[in-house]
Amino acid sequence: MDSLMNLEKKNIVIAGAGIIGISSALYLIRRGCKVTLIDKDFKGKPASYGNASWLAGSSITPVVMPGMFSKIPKMLFSKDGPLFFRFPGILKTIPFLLKYLSYAKVDKVEYISKHLASLLSDSIKEHKKLAEGTKAIKWIEESPFIFVYKNKNDFLKDSFTWDLRKKHGFNLIELEKDQLKNLLPGISNEYQFAIKIDDQGYISNSQNYLDDLINGFKDLGGEIIEDEVLDIISKDNKLEIKTKNNNLNADNILISSGIYSESFSKKFGVEVPIQSERGYHLELFETNIRIKYPIMNGYLKLAITPRPTGIRFAGLVEFGSMNYKPNHKAYELLLRNAKSMFPGITYSKKEEWSGHRPSTVDSLPIIGPSKKDNKVFFAYGHHHIGLTAAPKTGEMIGKNILRDNDQYDLTPYSPAR
Numbered sequence: 345m346d347s348l349m350n351l352e353k354k355n356i357v358i359a360g361a362g363i364i365g366i367s368s369a370l371y372l373i374r375r376g377c378k379v380t381l382i383d384k385d386f387k388g389k390p391a392s393y394g395n396a397s398w399l400a401g402s403s404i405t406p407v408v409m410p411g412m413f414s415k416i417p418k419m420l421f422s423k424d425g426p427l428f429f430r431f432p433g434i435l436k437t438i439p440f441l442l443k444y445l446s447y448a449k450v451d452k453v454e455y456i457s458k459h460l461a462s463l464l465s466d467s468i469k470e471h472k473k474l475a476e477g478t479k480a481i482k483w484i485e486e487s488p489f490i491f492v493y494k495n496k497n498d499f500l501k502d503s504f505t506w507d508l509r510k511k512h513g514f515n516l517i518e519l520e521k522d523q524l525k526n527l528l529p530g531i532s533n534e535y536q537f538a539i540k541i542d543d544q545g546y547i548s549n550s551q552n553y554l555d556d557l558i559n560g561f562k563d564l565g566g567e568i569i570e571d572e573v574l575d576i577i578s579k580d581n582k583l584e585i586k587t588k589n590n591n592l593n594a595d596n597i598l599i600s601s602g603i604y605s606e607s608f609s610k611k612f613g614v615e616v617p618i619q620s621e622r623g624y625h626l627e628l629f630e631t632n633i634r635i636k637y638p639i640m641n642g643y644l645k646l647a648i649t650p651r652p653t654g655i656r657f658a659g660l661v662e663f664g665s666m667n668y669k670p671n672h673k674a675y676e677l678l679l680r681n682a683k684s685m686f687p688g689i690t691y692s693k694k695e696e697w698s699g700h701r702p703s704t705v706d707s708l709p710i711i712g713p714s715k716k717d718n719k720v721f722f723a724y725g726h727h728h729i730g731l732t733a734a735p736k737t738g739e740m741i742g743k744n745i746l747r748d749n750d751q752y753d754l755t756p757y758s759p760a761r
């Protein structure tokens with residue numbers, strides 16, 4: 345272990361100021377490091393801006409689950425299916441998709457869940473620790489989650505997922521029709537059954553949360569640079585970081601550039617394939633119907649979150665779409681879903697957004713050092729759970745960079761796997 349004196353003086357550059365980058369930056373600056381946070385566009389609205397904003401300790405299961413293969417055609421081709429393939433981009437992703445689907449096996453899903461659970465546990469407490477002393481603290485809300493179903497039989501069809509959650513200690517509270525109506529006034533009569541999980545939470549304004557965390561980092565003396573990292577050159581015991589407008593030196597660099605991390609990680613020996621799972625949101629403002637709790641609609645794969653003046657409907661998965669404009673069919677689908685779930689909903693205006701979830705082939709993020717150069721570190725690939733897992737990831741990678749990690753086993757997330 346380096347001596348504490350040496351650790352605290354480290355000069356660290358972080359490439360990417362999404363939720364993973366800023367969480368890592370705050371951890372490291374609080375440990376006394378000199379930290380520079382670089383982002384190519386601080387107002388760029390990345391995945392960390394537009395997500396469903398759930399602090400979802402219970403999201404321990406990956407997207408690919410046993411039995412999924414047979415459900416794909418319906419998800420893809422039915423009018424309200426939540427899955428999109430974008431042509432011709434999808435053709436290049438086929439090798440990834442085949443490998444991705446090979447993880448839809450009981451033993452593999454159990455392994456993934458176990459190692460997602462360690463990143464997601466105590467998420468509310470972890471976010472409060474992250475935001476402590478910054479204005480971001482006010483955007484953290486504690487709340488139960490409500491998973492709605494049309495009937496109990498449909499819930500029982502998802503028993504593999506729910507049994508895994510139970511195994512990981514989540515208490516499932518069943519709600520019948522009347523209780524559901526009381527909790528979610530305005531919801532369609534189609535939904536007659538629900539599961540409630542207590543002690544979860546959400547961020548009530550994801551943009552303000554990020555901005556306030558970044559301001560908190562600046563208040564602690566952190567440096568912010570708006571620029572694009574183009575290359576990383578390793579020389580003797582130092583790194584030279586080439587950006588569009590400048591060159592910087594650092595002891596270490598952390599790559600936390602979300603879906604854009606791959607261009608650097610390949611150079612430094614990471615072979616874990618990654619693809620964008622593009623997601624979409626539709627936010628309705630000044631709605632006549634207001635919800636108090638986040639709601640999951642498993643049929644539509646839609647996460648519905650209370651917002652300061654309305655409701656955000658977020659979800660869908662689009663593969664092969666990295667280099668294309670957003671898909672207008674996705675927004676139409678979100679609006680149709682919003683209206684079908686809340687018949688009679690009105691609003692003053694709407695916001696449409698899309699962003700790229702960075703998804704690894706084995707549904708576990710990449711957290712740790714490069715196998716080629718121990719000055720270079722990675723924290724990316726958090727697919728559907730990056731907001732929830734960010735504070736724990738920041739602490740894990742921070743300890744790893746400072747070489748004092750005797751607490752966390754990073755093997756499942758190793759960039760060298």
Ligand SMILES: Cc1cc2nc3c(=O)[nH]c(=O)nc-3n(C[C@H](O)[C@H](O)[C@H](O)COP(=O)(O)OP(=O)(O)OC[C@H]3O[C@@H](n4cnc5c(N)ncnc54)[C@H](O)[C@@H]3O)c2cc1C
Nearest residue numbers: 360362364384392395396397398573602623729730731732
């Ligand atoms: C629709 C949707 C719903 C979601 N819902 C949830 C949810 O409810 N809960 C949850 O936990 N997660 C959710 N997620 C997932 C979560 O949003 C992501 O996992 C997370 O935001 C990833 O964060 P990140 O910091 O790795 O990447 P990003 O947020 O993409 O940030 C990467 C940053 O790197 C910058 N960058 C890229 N390249 C460079 C470069 N060369 N130089 C400098 N800067 C660079 C970008 O400008 C960007 O700001 C959702 C995602 C989507 C799309």
